[in-house]
Amino acid sequence: MGKRFLAIWFPYLITDWMVIRNQELKHIPFAVITQERNRQIIVHVNPLARQHGLHVGMLMADARIILPDLQTFKHNPQTQHKLLNELAQRCIKYSPQVSIDEAQGLFLNIVGCTHLWNDEYHYVKDTIFHFKEMGYEAKVCIADTMTTAWAVTHYGKEQIIAPTKQMQAILSLPPKALRLSEVIVQRLGKLGFHTINSFINIAPSTLRRRFGDEIVKKINQAMGTQPESFITIDEINPYQQRLPSLEPISTNKGVEIAIENLLEHLCLRLKKEDLGIRSATLKCYRVDGKLQQISIGTNQASINIKHLFRLFELKINQIKPGLGIELFVLEADNVEELMQEQKVIWQEQGESSLSEINELLDFISIRAGKNAIRRYLPQQHHWPENSIKAIADLNLLPENEWPICKPRPTVLLNQPEPIMVSAPIPDYPPMNFIYKGENHRIAKADGPERIEREWWLESGEHRDYYYVEDENGKRYWLFRLGHYSEKSSTKWFIHGFFA
Amino acid sequence: MQKIFRENIIEQLRQQINALEGHKQIPDKSSKKADLNFLDAYFPNQVFPTGVIHEFLSEETENLACTTAFISGLLSKTNAKNSFYIWIGNQKKIFPAGLKLFGIEPHQIIFINLAKQKDILWATEEALKCKSIQAVISELDSISFAQSQRLQLTIEKSKVTAYILRTNNNINSTTCAVRWQISAIKSYNNDVDMPGIGFPSWKIDLLKIRNGNPKSFNVGWLNGQFINTEPAKIETTILKVVG
Known part of the structure; x- marks a missing residue:
């Protein structure tokens, strides 16, 4: 066209x-x-x-x-x-x-x-x-x-x-x-x-x-x-609220009052339309013509003034009022339909209210950053690094059950670390291994569990995992990369720690 | 009959004394009792204390793995289903897929990764304020008395349980109600010389317990339950659990 x-x-x-x-x-x-x-x-x-x-x-x-x-x-x-x-x-x-x-x-x-x-x-x-x-x-x-x-x-x-x-x-x-x-x-x-x-x-x-x-x-x-x-x-922006100040404002308290006032008006308006704020920006126009702004984001549409104010409060220190601020503009950059949550008459200890948790996470993410907060869902992959998927949404549930048929460690190293191993003949578990300068003599072992790489995702050798326990009762997840070969020495790694 | 009656009176008197001593955290018998199997016997009043700080010493990664599993077991036993937990740390080491075995739904844990100790403490305090959270687990290098006091004050309002994983075994005085050290022992194989690895077993050192006596004992995990792996008890418990 x-x-x-x-x-x-x-x-x-x-x-x-x-x-x-x-x-x-x-x-x-x-x-x-x-x-x-x-x-x-x-x-x-x-x-x-x-x-x-x-x-x-x-x-x-x-x-x-x-x-x-x-x-x-x-x-x-x-x-x-x-x-x-x-x-x-x-x-x-x-x-x-x-x-x-x-x-x-x-x-x-x-x-x-x-x-x-x-x-x-x-x-x-x-x-x-x-x-x-x-x-x-x-x-x-x-x-x-x-x-x-x-x-x-x-x-x-x-x-x-x-x-x-x-x-x-x-x-x-x-x-x-x-x-x-x-x-x-x-x-x-x-x-x-x-x-x-x-x-x-x-x-x-x-x-x-x-x-x-x-x-x-x-x-x-x-x-x-x-x-x-x-x-x-x-x-x-259709969802905008302005607050001009009679005299330039240069104190934190003044900014706080302005934010409260703006939020009150904006939330009242959004409530009528059944909408909630997902992200908002506060623009402060200074007397000298410079613009100062702070933004917040939420995990779930919200019109809870107290909560939104708490989010802004964390960032008030980032505003430099200079000679004073003459105009405050609050814009809701992103609005979404409000989720209707059933009101509970009384709450039992520990009974989860999603909105409360979402508010907590919003608050933490202001300081920690959005990427710091994660939940994990199982993915249909055998490769350990791909078997879980990070998500942020609290409402998502796993499509399938978490698999427990194969042993998986409770602590997994981000990167498998190389270890020195002496293993008898191929496909037997190792007799001992040296990790961080310490020699572990293996008493019991399960395995191998061969996990192939997904060739359509990445290339490389498969891993043969062994679930081993040393003489002191400590349990590890070791693997051998690829097949044994006469030409090169076999590489062994430690990948996780079992409970 | 008289004996039971007398024991009841003594028990009541004990509780009164505890109350007079200022221990407000005496668990209410009417509240939902956690089913920890034989572990209950180690706690004051035979109830696992919730709404307090639990401290775990786990400097070595091996111990961290055991502690993680043990806490998961505790969470699964003491909390309602579909409740959320918050795990605050700086290492990204916990592998959620491994926790399912210990009775917990790994997707119910919200992980928060923070680099600085200060931020972790702050996030822990904020999370503890939220009554919708069942438990907050935070990995801390060290915690001072004042810091733990602050957490304690937050907890007293919200009644959320805090599990603090200390990655540094230097003990200092804190306001924790229970201090644990969990280390791996040989897995148990039903006393028979079966090849392969049995079910996970740990040595639990109760280094400190408020209103109780510090103890050391072995515990295992089988079929979604804590079991006693003391040699004298093992066979009967396994029979009970396995049926």
Whole structure:
């Protein structure tokens, strides 16, 4: 399936936004201006002012001649990004992948999305309608590549470019539509290339020599032969709780109160939706603009405020408040449905309440790390190292019984350790062995139990295990690796200790 | 009849004296009695003490293997099925598959691996606070009196039993109720000269026992039960167990 992108361009983004906030502006021409050195330049104009001949980049002095009573507003460079981000969040309903185009636009990766609106035509109509409802004029276009879609929204009229037809779509557009740098656009203009059609068929090497690498890259991107970067926006976490503080907070006690407060609100909300926290992050925005954060995780969805607070409490010391924290944000990164546990009227000593154990393990794992906590289940493998499997979930039960037909030691060495052995003739148990400098004379022995390697997992020699007891009554698990051979000496190992 | 009556009175008086001496941990007869077979006789009041600290000396790996098995046996006898145990240590040596033989479900043990002694002590204390846990087993190099006191205070609230495996045999005074040393002795083969290894047998040294007398005896494990392997008793017990 080919790629499909929707480009959205808001030609009057800032002015539309100002009109939404102040309806009186709807019927008068106005402009947003900025001070550049000692002159004022127009940054944004509304449609009415444009009709009078004003345009972006115009000097304010010239504009005053055309419209003496033109209303002006000061330009705030941060507004645009904030607005785009907000609009991008709203576009999540159209596609899960939204990217911001700093030139007053958005890109949506719409593969697999349009059929929900029946087809691309209705999809486009709905997006335009959606923004119109909000008060924004939007020009949109669907194409196989982002560059083509962008070019057509800005300079073309179509709204849907059929798959693989991007070439035809951009032929008649000016070179600017390829988002080339100003220098290249001017040079193209000087040479008489007024449409993309006039230079697109020139050999890339020639173009590269004349105009640099950029133009070839842009053409390829428009055609879809070279990938474009698509940076998706961060989705807003739906389970978020904010707590601004009147005065910057710099004490642990203050942080504790903030966490308690946030947890109370968040858990109340989650409880209504029957959800519980699996992982949460506390973000502390400091006065100096730095961000401090701590995260916790749980083994089982929880809305137990006391428990969650205990988890955070362990990490409070990691927060460096500096000059003070002005905003606390608690986010539930991962939520899960709450497990319904039957309430017991009274609890007998030692009767297991899974949630209590889970809470204990959460608490320990904050300090010990998640990997430190393990349970083991039997696995259907004979090879001792593979016969058990580590798991973390408390609810899992073994699929089959733990085997007890063969003797297994209670203590197993992580790595078998080599020992010196004297054994009589092949396949008899050893007479004695030396382990850690101590000679053990073997009194009784069982075996051998041959365990083959699982050839589909690993290669190597089999092991012949002997269960032996020395003269002092100590019991060991020894094995011989592979067959006896005349060429090399046989290797013996100790692998475990029996009770 | 009179004799039994008199013995009852003496027993009651003993308990009263113990209570006056401040030993609160006298096990309640009405509580679920562990079925430890003949082992019960070694404990005060013939009840295996739970909700206290048990200390095991197991410096050598061979002893650790025996101690592990013995504790598993104790756990299986003294606790309800489907209960969870926590095993805190730093060695990753215990092989769960080997514990099933000693009556315990190995998947009911939650292993926590921690590198530092301090962390192990901390985790032990936290685990002991949790009433849903049946028993906490922790492998510790050493434990000071103050540290054990702290654990003891936690236990008094939660009544969870602590088993401390000391990997260092230097004994110091602690608040443990029982101090054990378990070492392997020759496996028992039903007194007949059968080839191969018999059922596991251990020598148990009760080095310290609160309200009781320190003793030393042999014990074996057969068919999911502790059995007496003292030469005089062995045949009758085996007959009883095997049927």
